[in-house]
Amino acid sequence: MQTMVQESWEAFVNLAKGLGITLKQMLVKPVTVQYPEERVIWPDRTRGRLVMPRDPQTQAHRCTACMMCERICPNGSIEITTRANEAGKRILDDYIFHLERCTFCGLCVETCAFDALRMSHAHEIAVRDRSQLVLHLQQENQVFNDAWRGGLPAKKDS
Amino acid sequence: MNYIFDPAAAFAWCLEQLRTLATLVHLPVMAGEWVGSFLVMIGLFTVCSVIVMILVYGERKIAAHMQSRLGPMRVGWHGLLQVIADVIKLMLKESFVPAAADNWIFRAAPYVVFIPGFMALIAIPMDRGVIPAHVNMGLLYILAVGTPGVIGILMAGWSSGNKYSLLGGMRSAAQMISYEVPLVMSVLGVIMLAGSLDLAAIVEAQKVPYIIYQPLAFIIFLIASVAETNRNPFDIPEAESELTAGFHTEYGGVRFAYFFLAEYVNMFVLSAAAVTLFLGGWKGPFLPGWVWYFAKTFGILFLFMWFRWTFPRLRSDQLMDLGWKVLTPLAFLNLIVTGLVLVLLK
């Protein structure tokens, strides 16, 4: 009898403790963020849409069309076509990036020996038409102007 | 005249005006009363809807803040119009009947669930003299009228032609039967103290709120009413993670809205009953009676919500155990002790 009373009392106290926690939480400011208006600050390394940074003045990019990224990409989301320039050297013709297939694994950026690619913080990348997901990185800056503001990154940052 | 502090007088005045109006247009005086009753019904339905809207909004906000969220924020200031948007959405939805459903029973069930709750609300005094329908055995009336709701739930569960719904309906019936007993038994103590079944008389009889004399009965009543309204931790008939939504799995649109309405009206009725029986109804210092009545009722309703957003749910057999093996004996014990004390004090 005594243990039963004690047990019921303990049960009661523990129920009350649970109630206390939810009540206390009610009085604390919620942790959620009202997304479109408020935004969290992304860490530097956040991997968003792939971009090919360019020099703001000369518009030059660093891609040498070595095809390493195309080869490493597990999903085949990178297609590179090349042509010969006036000097007969192989240069980049078109850098086609299939955003619809990209999983943002970042292997292309990691494998690039010339630091020509970056993962931007662009994450609001929904579009209405699938064809808009096929991007030409070497000639872009129209669709995702804000994707990469930094210009050419310094080489070999961590 | 200050009608805010004397709604009873306002009520009487309105009826008087209607009577005068009736005589003016050469109708029998009774016609005024009929129109009056009709208007009271309409008014009560409006009040009911508004209360439900407040409750739904309140529940969503309370739940959200208990969960470290913000809840509805988009429609109106801090999401105040969210409920209205939801109602419009439910109204505009197609109300379909599943192919496997038992057509007429399926269509009728939401109203069978809703109407008893609404009927019970009529007999609860909101202020001194403000009772939409003064029944001199009001307590018996609300207990009796509140019960058929379960038939609606059973109808919904049966007619949906869905196994989850059927399980939910059956669980609900079993639950109602087991919790109706402690609910009524806990109330008997109050009746013995007040010596009346008239709800207004019970409130008048409370020099101090009966919760002081009958704390155990109050707790039993509270637990049983949570169970009666199928709310967590006793929400096994609609257990979302087991039975998807139990008896209203197959419902959508306006019919679902009626289930929703019924749940909150039932909650309000039982809280109002708890306030009337144990917390002194409309009585309270300084403020007008109806303010006290609503404040107390919403206090109890907050408790309901607080429980829901804190506790896990019981299993059906544990629920039966609690009802029959704990609450019912305790209610009897309470009854016996109350009777003994009353006899000894005489």
Place this chain on the structure above:
Amino acid sequence: MSTEISSIGALETASMNTEEVTLNMGPQHPSTHGALRLILRLDGERVVSAQPDFGYVHRGMEKMGETLTYPQYIFLSDRIDYLASFFNEWGYCLAAEKLGQVEVPRRADYLRVIVSELMRVTSHLIWLGAMGMDLGAFTPLTYTFREREMVLDLFEALCGQRMTFNYMRIGGVSRDLPAGFVDKAKAFLKYFEKMPDVYDALLSKNPIFIARMKNVGTMPTDMARSFAVTGPNLRGSGTALDLRQSEPYSVYPDFKFQVITRPEGDSLARYQVRVEEMRQSAAIIAQALDGIPEGDIMSKVPRVFKPPKGEAYARVESCRGIQGFYLVSDGSTKPTRCRIRVPSFANLAVMPTLLKGVHVADVVAIMGSLDFIVPEIDR
């Protein structure tokens, strides 16, 4: 005695003319945690038999392992069990390193331990919340997600993603700690220290929760072993099998921690093991953060990784049990066979036995306490 009962049962059945009902729980159901279908035979509220039907999320992970090169597969292994990504990566890398005889620098190993133990904490947090939700308590879920988000922030600062990290590499890890990571991680640990008390008050000590979990789905240790159940489920049945201690890989011998076991084998025991494991993981992380050595994070691995002919099996203690990778190499850049041993599969296999004769409501409790991830089962 037993015949008496059965004859009474038969009598009742005869007079009431009851029928068994087949209930398809899933593939779309709130508490199957993914697309899993349970075919339940019900007698009233009692389960007569249960048959899991899975394969709705089959993605051909093993076959894809044969078409992708070794470094390419790592990002995919994240998706085997999306709540334990680091363990998948680690298992795969260990197997590949065994194949190619690659040494891993100590610092990289420490980083792997830190992220994996953080992963274990997050996975257990999600499980804890989901467990509460299965039993009808919605609030703990939001609390555990709040804590999990803090860890995910750490992950994002480290490797740029919150769930599918692609962080480990054959022979090390891809990125070193960002500035301030250690402090942030320590701050999290400090914050996290008192959180189990909150969960205790909401769940573990709540009498309703205990009533729902105690003596429900009791799995004796023999049964657990015969079904090859591993991880917290096995330890909840009283067998202290934890690869981190019994077969220490990486730098686990450096750390002091306990292997938590409970003898009861019921849902509550499995629950307690996991809650305790979160504390132990926190202890490991604290030790690793303090003892992290300086040095390289990658060893010298050729750009085109071509392991010699042979086969290798490596396994890690994931948050759900033993996660194993078996790789066969023919000397080319791709494995010819990639077999994945997932703990959830065995944890699911024990379900039909556990579910016999329980209530419908207990199905959810048992399923929750076994903590399987459906995409991992289907691979």
